Amino acid sequence: MEKVYSVIIAMIVSFVTVTSGNVKLPEPEKLAEAVESAAAETATAEQKAVEEPKQKGYGRILLVGDSRSVDMFTGDAGEVYGAVYDGITVYCRDAEGFNFLREAVGAHGIDNFDTLLTLMGCNSYGDFSEYGPYYDSLIEQGKTIVVCTVGPTADQYLASEFDKTHYENVRQVQFNNSLVAWANQRGVKVIDLYSYINNSSSIIISEADGIHFFPQPTTELWNYIKANLK
Numbered sequence: 001m002e003k004v005y006s007v008i009i010a011m012i013v014s015f016v017t018v019t020s021g022n023v024k025l026p027e028p029e030k031l032a033e034a035v036e037s038a039a040a041e042t043a044t045a046e047q048k049a050v051e052e053p054k055q056k057g058y059g060r061i062l063l064v065g066d067s068r069s070v071d072m073f074t075g076d077a078g079e080v081y082g083a084v085y086d087g088i089t090v091y092c093r094d095a096e097g098f099n100f101l102r103e104a105v106g107a108h109g110i111d112n113f114d115t116l117l118t119l120m121g122c123n124s125y126g127d128f129s130e131y132g133p134y135y136d137s138l139i140e141q142g143k144t145i146v147v148c149t150v151g152p153t154a155d156q157y158l159a160s161e162f163d164k165t166h167y168e169n170v171r172q173v174q175f176n177n178s179l180v181a182w183a184n185q186r187g188v189k190v191i192d193l194y195s196y197i198n199n200s201s202s203i204i205i206s207e208a209d210g211i212h213f214f215p216q217p218t219t220e221l222w223n224y225i226k227a228n229l230k
Contacts, residue, residue, distance in 0.1 A: 058144060058229060059114025064104040065092035068151060068212060069119045075216030082108070086226060089113070097123040098130045105138075115144040117225075119193070121179065122150050122211065126171035128178035139186065147183055148225065149176045149194040157210030167211055191228045193221065 069092035079093035091104035150172045206212045
């Protein structure tokens, strides 16, 4: 509304100047048009602010993750692709690893975020080697990186032979050790989900597969991440 009033005042000043000091107010029709135009302009600006949410200190945040990230938002979907939660744009999909990280960044657009927040690595089987150089390339482009450690798995519940040889908890620890070492060398913020889940009495590792967490959606994890961004 302040913008609307500014337009009205500007019109009055303009008419006073043109009439050499003899005050002549704008015609009612023109005044109404000015008010309507300014109001529309203000509404457009407000809508743009809603469409491009920002988090204090981190600017526009892009979150990329795998199925455990999907589970934070829904218990019955295989992906969340470009949705906005609490001002953070989310791309996550079941059974994904490093290639999906690059896909998500490309889909969202390198110029459309300031901070990349990731919950990746469980499907990389302990191998961090591709992530570090990619994160470095984003830092060189002026991006801020925030990384979450990979949550634990429960070896005794791993279901298939493939899972038993690729998702052992030791691989999560291996990935996290490399992740934290990389982050510490660069002063990158780490949100330690591994320790948080290990110490939690309310987040449970699925007995059906030994990998995913319950209850779903795991809102508690999402709230923990947001709290660590303040």
